Every structure is written in C-alpha cells, then in structure tokens.
Amino acid sequence: MARSRDRLSQEVNAGSMADIAFLLLIFFLVTTTIEVDKGIMVKLPPWSDEEPDPLKLKTRNVYSVLVNANDKLLVRKEPMEPGLLKDKTKEFIMNPNGQEDLAEDPASAIISLKNDRGTKYETYLMIYNELRAAYNEIWEDESQKKFGKPYEELTIPEKKEIRDKVPLVISEAEPTSFGKED
Numbered sequence: 001m002a003r004s005r006d007r008l009s010q011e012v013n014a015g016s017m018a019d020i021a022f023l024l025l026i027f028f029l030v031t032t033t034i035e036v037d038k039g040i041m042v043k044l045p046p047w048s049d050e051e052p053d054p055l056k057l058k059t060r061n062v063y064s065v066l067v068n069a070n071d072k073l074l075v076r077k078e079p080m081e082p083g084l085l086k087d088k089t090k091e092f093i094m095n096p097n098g099q100e101d102l103a104e105d106p107a108s109a110i111i112s113l114k115n116d117r118g119t120k121y122e123t124y125l126m127i128y129n130e131l132r133a134a135y136n137e138i139w140e141d142e143s144q145k146k147f148g149k150p151y152e153e154l155t156i157p158e159k160k161e162i163r164d165k166v167p168l169v170i171s172e173a174e175p176t177s178f179g180k181e182d
Contacts (some may be wrong), residue, residue: 010103026164035167041177048182058104058108060100060101060102060103060104060108061103061104061108061109062091062110062112063075063089063092063093063103063109063110063111063112064076064077064112064114065085065111065112065113065114065127065131066114066115066116067113067114067115067116067119067123067124067127068116068118068119069116069117069118069119070103070118071119071123073085073127075088078127082127082130085127085130085131086130086131086133086134086137087134089111089131089134090134090137090138091170092109093109093111093134093135093138093166094106094138094166098153106138106167107165107166107167107168109169110169110170110171111129111131111170111171112171112174113128113131113170113171113172113173114173114174114175115175116175119175126150128170129168130158132168135166136166137153138166139151139162139163140163142165142166143158143162146158146161146162
C-alpha cells in the first residue's frame with residue numbers, strides 16, 4: 001500500500017490547465033489592440049444609381065492636376081515641379097490679384113486631380129498632400145485674419161464659417177490608361 005500512495009502523490013492534477021490556458025487566450029485576444037491602416041481620410045459622396053446632372057463649370061474655376069505614368073506633374077496641361085504646387089494652388093483658389101485665368105472666388109474653385117494607372121502611389125500621396133496643405137494654409141490664414149487665432153483653436157461654428165468661405169473641393173477623376181495623358 002505504501003507504493004500506491006507514493007504513486008498518487010507524484011501525479012500532477014492537470015485537469016484545469018486547459019481551462020486556464022483557454023481563459024488566458026481569451027484575455028489576450030480581448031485586451032490586445034490591433035493597428036489598422038486608416039488610409040486617406042476622404043469623405044465620399046453617397047452612392048447613387050441615378051445618372052448625375054451634367055455640371056456646367058467655367059474652365060477658369062477648374063484647376064486640373066494630372067500625374068502621368070512617369071510621375072511627372074502637369075497642371076493645366078503645363079509641366080510643374082511638385083514643390084511649387086502648394087503655392088500655385090493657393091494662388092489659384094484665392095486669386096488675390098483678380099486674374100481672369102484663376103478662380104472667380106474661393107467657393108467656386110475646384111481642384112481636379114487625375115492620375116495615370118502607372119503613377120506610383122508615393123507620388124500620388126505627395127501630390128494629394130500638397131493640395132491638402134494648400135487648403136490648410138488658406139484656412140489658417142483666414143482664421144488669423146477673421147478671428148486672430150490658429151485654425152485648430154477655433155470652435156466648430158467658427159471652423160464651419162471658414163470652410164464655408166473656402167470649401168475643400170478636390171475632385172478625383174477616374175485614372176487614365178497606362179501612359180495616356182487625357
């Protein structure tokens with residue numbers, strides 16, 4: 001009998017080990033956060049099966065930006081260096097000197113961004129960021145002029161007032177075929 005008693009005392013009761021492992025697994029699954037790429041935060045219009053009404057736009061209010069398959073920037077069919085895009089876009093939107101070939105007013109300005117299917121994603125992001133930066137700087141300038149404080153410190157109604165005066169309008173056209181610049 002002494003032998004059976006020694007044998008029983010040497011065994012480890014592992015009956016609840018599976019339960020503990022399962023609980024730990026659930027705990028780590030529930031408490032772990034998973035990083036998710038957010039991409040570009042752009043509010044898209046609601047989907048509709050209806051054909052849109054034809055838009056009558058004055059060409060002077062449209063700032064067409066094309067990035068071709070060679071990652072070259074064409075603005076209104078003229079080559080431009082990406083470093084100049086932000087300042088030229090601000091000038092187009094605000095039209096400080098009342099030029100005939102720039103936007104009539106900031107609320108009428110439309111930035112049309114079009115890419116080629118061969119455009120590198122990094123180039124697309126760089127160009128898109130330059131266009132957004134132009135709007136951000138305009139909003140900052142308008143905020144300082146009107147309210148005397150940075151745009152980020154404005155209340156929601158004040159921000160809305162600025163965005164109503166200078167709305168963000170970047171229209172992204174369907175990409176062209178590889179190497180085609182229309």
